[in-house]
Amino acid sequence: MTTRRSVTIAVTLVLGILVPAGSCLAESSPPPSAAAGSDIAGAAALLKQRAIALAGALRDYRASLERLLAMRERALAMAVERQRPRPDLYDRGVISRRELEEGERAVASAQGQADDTRRAIAAADHATVEATTLEALAALPPLAMGEHQQTAALSRYQGPAGWSLPADTGRLQEFFATRFGRALPISAFGQTPMHDRMGFDHRNALDVAIHPDSPEGKALLDYLRAEGIPFIAYRGAVPGSASGAHIHVGQPSPRITVRR
Template sequence: MLVAAALIVVALACVPHVLAQTPRASAPPSGASPSEPGRSSSKLDKAAASSAQAMAKYRASLEPVEAMYERELARQTELAEIRQELYERGTLSASDVQQGRRALVKAQKDVDDIRRQRLEVDRMMVEMRMIEVGKQRPLARGGYEETPGLVRFNGPAPWSLAEDVPKLQRFFQARFGRSLPISAHGQTPLHDRMGFDHRNALDVALDPSSSDGRAFMEYLRSSGIPFIAAWGAIPGAASGAHIHVGQPSPRLVGRR
């Protein structure tokens, strides 16, 4: 029995660190160049198309990395159980167990981080869809439109992150007893890289088709606050449903 335990300990010590040799998915290339006076709308359209292609490529690059991290997490979970069993038998030191726990924590963090990146990309792909619909079918001031998977309201009320976000947070907390799930408050690094002006917009991670999503949109509409919400199947995106509060931001901006 001791010989078998010793062999397991040796095997644990020799487990290859596969992730250390595996490159992480690179960030998406910037989709916009610095703005120039008088640049034609056709150039903006080409830049937008380039951004969409870059985002789709980046999204695809995340999938194999996420699968690899999930396999590593499963492996570290199994090894942690083996280490604990060997420790209880007295054939493995406490320091070895702690080292294994640190490896498990790192594996979990890698999975959480890559999933967060994927969700951000999915939300951005949904936002691109919102922008495209807004260009094709502009809404009049005060106009409201609801189609399968998309709700838009061009609210007439002034909108400000500084003044209005606290009101939205208070409403949601009072109505549902939890914090408003904000996924993007103003400009984010991903918006910078993809060239979207999101400085006066708020993204809320609510499924618009859910009861709380519907209630939130009703509150926005009754307050005259503009929003656009999308959910359902987006080519290349597995998730990303959210509510964008504020005017759509189709303008491509240069990186600062």
């Protein structure tokens, strides 16, 4: 089983226990009627319980990934150390090209496994941030078109522009590369298994691994507002910590509803 597949399965198992497939994201919700009040209150209470449980499970999952990363970094260091003398040994005719290339492949494989685990940790951090803000986000009223709102945990903007993930991502990448001289650090492009299990409709959105209060984050948010592009900027699961902070570009995810 590949590293990427095992990580995906682990995330699915953790999230699947806590968030049923019937959970879904609603882009907007009409004002509740009196008859629906009790159902909404019950759904809100259930959401709070699941958000707490989900955040706890994700923290446990992240801890297991940290242990896995330590193991894989040790394996990488060993592969690099074994490979270190081989180019010289090959030049002196002591080992064959096949042995040299086997060592190179071993280093590349170990590096890939470590990188996969780091990406899984980043994904778990992002999911933890979203899980810990589910309750607060669900309690906020829908934004009016063009409205911007900021809280301690997040900033959101309901831009009027029609955002298309395949059509508009390129100009966002171009802006960022021109401004900062590096590629836009996209951490999730469109729908992912983790978004599926959390009930987020992420098909026309992308996540950018930048803290919204950093110089790059502020510049990106200014650009998005100037272009009328909607977003949610998450500041992190723990105040003062950058862990999991990211910017969701595309239609915000204002409400989670639970179908019974």
